Amino acid sequence: MKHIKKSSSSSRLVCDDNRSAAALKEMAREQSLVTQLRAVVLPAIQLAGGERAEVVAQMFESILDCSAKAIAALKLLRLDHSQVDDAVLPTAMVDDKTRVRKIVTGDGEKDGDDNAKPLRRQRKRRRLADDSVALETPVPHYDGHQWRKYGQKIINHTKHPRSYYKCTYKQEQDCRATKTVQQQQQDAGVDDDPAMYTVVYYGQHTCKPGQTDAAVVETASTGRCGEGGGEELARSNSQCSNISVTCSSIIVDHHQTATASLESSCNLLDMAGDLATAEVNQYDQLFDVASFSPLDLGTAWAIDVSGHGLQKFGGW
DNA sequence: CGGATTTGACCCGC
DNA sequence: GCGGGTCAAATCCG
Numbered sequence: 001m002k003h004i005k006k007s008s009s010s011s012r013l014v015c016d017d018n019r020s021a022a023a024l025k026e027m028a029r030e031q032s033l034v035t036q037l038r039a040v041v042l043p044a045i046q047l048a049g050g051e052r053a054e055v056v057a058q059m060f061e062s063i064l065d066c067s068a069k070a071i072a073a074l075k076l077l078r079l080d081h082s083q084v085d086d087a088v089l090p091t092a093m094v095d096d097k098t099r100v101r102k103i104v105t106g107d108g109e110k111d112g113d114d115n116a117k118p119l120r121r122q123r124k125r126r127r128l129a130d131d132s133v134a135l136e137t138p139v140p141h142y143d144g145h146q147w148r149k150y151g152q153k154i155i156n157h158t159k160h161p162r163s164y165y166k167c168t169y170k171q172e173q174d175c176r177a178t179k180t181v182q183q184q185q186q187d188a189g190v191d192d193d194p195a196m197y198t199v200v201y202y203g204q205h206t207c208k209p210g211q212t213d214a215a216v217v218e219t220a221s222t223g224r225c226g227e228g229g230g231e232e233l234a235r236s237n238s239q240c241s242n243i244s245v246t247c248s249s250i251i252v253d254h255h256q257t258a259t260a261s262l263e264s265s266c267n268l269l270d271m272a273g274d275l276a277t278a279e280v281n282q283y284d285q286l287f288d289v290a291s292f293s294p295l296d297l298g299t300a301w302a303i304d305v306s307g308h309g310l311q312k313f314g315g316w
Numbered sequence: 317c318g319g320a321t322t323t324g325a326c327c328c329g330c
Numbered sequence: 331g332c333g334g335g336t337c338a339a340a341t342c343c344g
Contacts, residue, residue, distance in 0.1 A: 149321055153334060164335070168320095180335090 027071050031135045034063055035199075039139035064143075068133055068204065133201045140181040140197035145205060147179065159185050167205060177205040 038060040045053040141147070147165035155162045160183035167175040184196045 148319090150338095151334095151336060152322075156333065162334085166336095178335095 024071060024074055027067050027074070028133065028135055031064060031067050031071075031133060034060060034067070035135060035137045035143055036139065038143070039137070065205075068201070071133055135199055135201075136184070136196050137199055138194040138196055140199045143199070145177070155182065158182065173206060175206045177201065177203045 038057070042053060042057055042060070045056055137143075146168035148168045148170075149163055149165050151164035152161050153164070162180050162182040165179045165181065167173075167177045169175045179199055179201045182198050184198055186195065
């Protein structure tokens with residue numbers, strides 16, 4: 001029948017859309033579960049006096065960051081699909097386009113209006129759903145980031161108010177990540193269940209939690225690149241061919257590729273065992289940063305993007 | 317005293 | 331005009 005043929009491509013699109021929607025749902029669930037797992041694991045480690053709590057926190061952070069970026073990519077794909085016809089660019093995810101004016105704070109501006117109250121800054125910009133990740137968790141405040149509450153609203157038809165948070169480092173690092181937290185309605189008669197909260201994250205963190213400028217690029221004694229080691233090589237653009245890693249963990253940034261090789265003697269095997277060996281071998285020549293994952297719980301390292309060498313993140 | 321939170325007002329998208 | 335996101339002064343708190 002003709003109409004079947006005619007609709008085949010669109011039905012395939014619908015099918016793809018359903019699949020990606022299902023994938024998104026699962027990934028959001030994964031985020032929720034990881035967040036809950038973190039809330040259980042981290043306090044336990046900290047209580048035990050574990051100095052590795054921060055490393056574990058960073059690992060959770062990396063996992064959540066990975067899935068958040070995957071979700072964002074998937075959403076972007078969906079957006080592309082949905083906009084094939086009207087050719088609207090998805091760059092709307094980048095905010096601030098509509099920022100109209102920048103107003104200096106403090107000393108009452110004179111705007112020519114005699115009775116004017118101090119001029120307000122830019123207000124609400126309705127956020128796009130595609131820039132958000134929602135998850136449900138009983139521990140909305142423990143997600144590895146530092147947040148500052150800036151507002152609370154009673155939302156229609158909801159029992160609990162919605163709280164608004166922005167990244168603590170918004171000022172210093174211009175991090176535009178925000179989140180909202182809202183307690184869910186409890187089912188009647190279900191008092192035993194812990195309160196669940198819907199947390200919606202908007203935007204990506206551009207800050208490094210707990211990171212100071214001094215800690216960004218630092219080649220410590222446990223990491224060497226080539227034979228010279230030290231800062232020179234850490235900053236070098238040349239492709240390091242012999243990075244010796246004697247620390248026991250690698251944490252890498254995403255979406256970048258660094259060219260490097262690991263000496264077989266590197267001490268990555270303390271705890272990760274065969275897995276570490278396999279990973280090291282696999283990435284012996286080319287370090288695919290995007291898919292590399294933390295190997296161990298020791299000092300955290302990052303392979304610098306574009307082959308710059310080693311970076312140490314924080315003083316773990 | 318300084319940073320975080322509260323809260324009413326403001327503002328803008330729908 | 332309403333709903334809800336953000337601002338910023340007031341307040342709290344360590």
